[in-house]
Amino acid sequence: MINIRVVELGQHLAGPYCAWLLASLGAEVIKVELPGSGDGARGTPPLARGRSLFFDSLNRNKRSLTLDLKRPEGQAVLHRLLKQSDVLLENFRPGVRDRMGCSDEKLKAVNPRLIRASISGFGQQGEMAGKPAFDIIVQALGGAMSINGPEGGPLCRVGFSIGDIAAALFTTIGILARLYERDAQSGAGRDPAGEPVEIAMLACQVALLENAYARYLNAGIHPEPIGTRHPSITPFESFPTADEPVVIAIRGPKDWPQFCRVMGLAALEADERFAGEAARLEHHAEFYELVAARTRERGREEWLRLLDEADIPCAPINTVPQFAESDLIESLGGLSEVVTESGGTYRFANNPLRALAGAPAEQPAPRLGEHSREVLAELGYEENEIERLAEDGVI
Amino acid sequence: MINIRVVELGQHLAGPYCAWLLASLGAEVIKVELPGSGDGARGTPPLARGRSLFFDSLNRNKRSLTLDLKRPEGQAVLHRLLKQSDVLLENFRPGVRDRMGCSDEKLKAVNPRLIRASISGFGQQGEMAGKPAFDIIVQALGGAMSINGPEGGPLCRVGFSIGDIAAALFTTIGILARLYERDAQSGAGRDPAGEPVEIAMLACQVALLENAYARYLNAGIHPEPIGTRHPSITPFESFPTADEPVVIAIRGPKDWPQFCRVMGLAALEADERFAGEAARLEHHAEFYELVAARTRERGREEWLRLLDEADIPCAPINTVPQFAESDLIESLGGLSEVVTESGGTYRFANNPLRALAGAPAEQPAPRLGEHSREVLAELGYEENEIERLAEDGVI
Secondary structure (H helix, E strand, O other), X not given: OOOOEEEEEOOXXXXXXXXXXXXXOOOEEEEEEOOOOXXXXXXXXXXXXXXXXXXXXXXXXXXXEEOOOOOHHHXXXXXXXXXXXXXXXXXXXXXXXXXXOOOHHHHHHHOOOOEEEEEEOOOOOOOOOOOOOOHHHHHHHHOOHHHOOXXXXXXXXXXXXXXXXXXXXXXXXXXXXXXXXXXXXXXXXXXXXXXXXXXXXXXXXXXXXXXXXXXXXXXXXXXXXXXXXXXXXXXXXXXOOOXXXXXXXXXXXXXXXXXXXXXXXXXXXXXXXXXXXXXXXXXXXXXXXXXXXXXXXXXXXXXXXXXXXXXXXXXXXXXXHHHXXXXXXXXXXXXXXXXXXXXXXXXXXXXXXXXXXXXXOOOOOOOOOOOHHHHHHXXXXXXXXXXXXXHOOOO | OOOOEEEEEOOOOHHHHHHHHHHHOOOEEEEEEOOOOOOHHHHXXXXXXXXXXXXXXXXXXXXXXXXXOOOHHHHHHHHHHHHOOOEEEEOOOXXXXXXXXXXXXXXXXXXXXXXXXXEEOOOOOOOOXXXXXXXXXXXXXXXXXXXXXXXXXXXXXXXXXXXXXXXXXXXXXXXXXXXXXXXXXXXXXXXXXXXXXXXXXXXXXXXXOHHHHHHHHHHOOOOOOOOOOXXXXXXXXXXXXXXXXXXXXXXXXXXXXXXHHHOOOXXXXXXXXXXXXXXXXXXXXXXXXXXXXXXXXXXXXXXXXXXXXXXXXXXXXXXXXXXXXXXXXXXXXXXXXXXXXXXXXXXXXXXXXHHHHOOOOOOOOOOOXXXXXXXXXXXXXXXXXXXXXXXXXXX
């Protein structure tokens, strides 16, 4: 359990996902939202029983405090909260945080130990800094879409928001590193909070595609979409069977003879066209035809059984419903249940980090401003002060 | 800078990527490999000037120590190293670490403060624990492949190894959380190293697909591959132009009127079929035809200029070479240069976390066992002892 307080000025995906990860580790997360509208994702469809599933999945285990940060009164409340917090996380466009009374200078004066983390599309400085970014924008610019899809096209977006989620994961790492520096390596004689953690979504794409960049930059290879294949390993792909497709991969030289034998293709083992990874890659088309002709002879379940017995990595291609209803997801603790205040029960993906913190109970995503009065009271605001802030529309 | 020592017993991708992330934050990483072969990825093609680019990209900024961990002499050296280390990271199959003299009990005796981290396909316990996993296996089982590809199929593997990389990112977070607990929150009166950090690749897939799972579990939606689209936002996809495609996304209600105007489709704004996210999603096919008919009238650059002026998120779909050669990747500091001992210069993807640690100079990936003698000398082994270990094939 990480005993810290995180103030999230997040919206949509990257910021809220990062704070969701931190909450899984035991952090207390207070989500600050604009009165009236709140996080734009609160309206993202589909809704279930009136609640946005997009929002509810990402904002579990947080409290919501509404604050009008365009007004000095709202900023004053935020500063009071930040004095008692460890991290301020935001994913506004660069400059917006400053206009909310949260410039770096101001924050250092408010709380010199506060770790500041910002997620943007293109970084906090530079020509592109002010431009709007969205998951598909960085997937398109960074090259991910150009290597995702069937051989020959069409190019596809990765089917989930890896542009945002990767940035959230890198930012979480950055925040934890800063916390460690601040609290476990003190005495370095410098700014306790360190430089701000600034993560650009587009820079994270390059790190995800490190192998594609390595191949282009040092071997002149132009990475392209290759369906279900791997750019360096063969086999490592999906094959048709008499019914549903089966995925097969091997772990280099040690699995190769065994793979040939279990497929009933012992002759391949001595075939020079397929001797070694580089050779198999070069003769992939011939290799695929030979193997696919064999896999088509039997059904998927039979191939899975045979490959499994031979200890060759293999799998069916599950749909989300198939995996959601499987014993395997159950045994991994892959799903989580939350009960809302109205008694509705929702199920969501579990966060693998929760187990590290002893799997604290899941709380449903907050209603907009649900905890405004509670948080203000904890900060020492008197009942009449809270009332006035509410009447004035500050909270 | 995180001043810790990490011992990596990693191979292929997930383990080495995790240690690469930690090295970017300033951690000292010692990669322990089997004499003779080492990390299986050392042979993964393509090679450039005799070096595996797959391996070299992921193993920058590490030292290599060879140890025969099947022999007690090798295990003794490892234990001596672990006494002076903070983290042991491995991605063997469950049980292998135990056979290398590194069971949990043994490690606690060697160094009770050592944080143990394991990455596996399916977790350390359970029916599936012993099964081999590879990126495509978890992408297939967890549902990622089932929602990745053009509408109507064929299903595609995500074009980079997000199965491994996600596990590496989650494990890095777990390790940093444990370090924080150990060194910044001491006195809790329990096991200083905490429970081991155990991350299953397949569990991470569920967390990446949290939105798809939320939609299925609570609204009965069966997520499917949808090409370049987003399941909840419209437009958020690629459109054809007179030349190259253009990607366009909007940020909900506030961008909608502006989008209609800049596309020269002002009539759409009042069209009930497209009033709101849910309506646009329902009538996506009609919407797409109307917009695509318009985007086909002009070239990509003109659309990018118009959309940019209107502050609507938009992008070209870059290939890896296009982005690698762009000013934008340069301004983001997206690439890094390393010079090998033979004078060869290689370029790789940069790690966005490096900036947080003040961007320490990049060191090339080590040759197998390059630092064995150096590391042993640091551990206090005498010259003659090192010689004997070398003669005996222990290092």
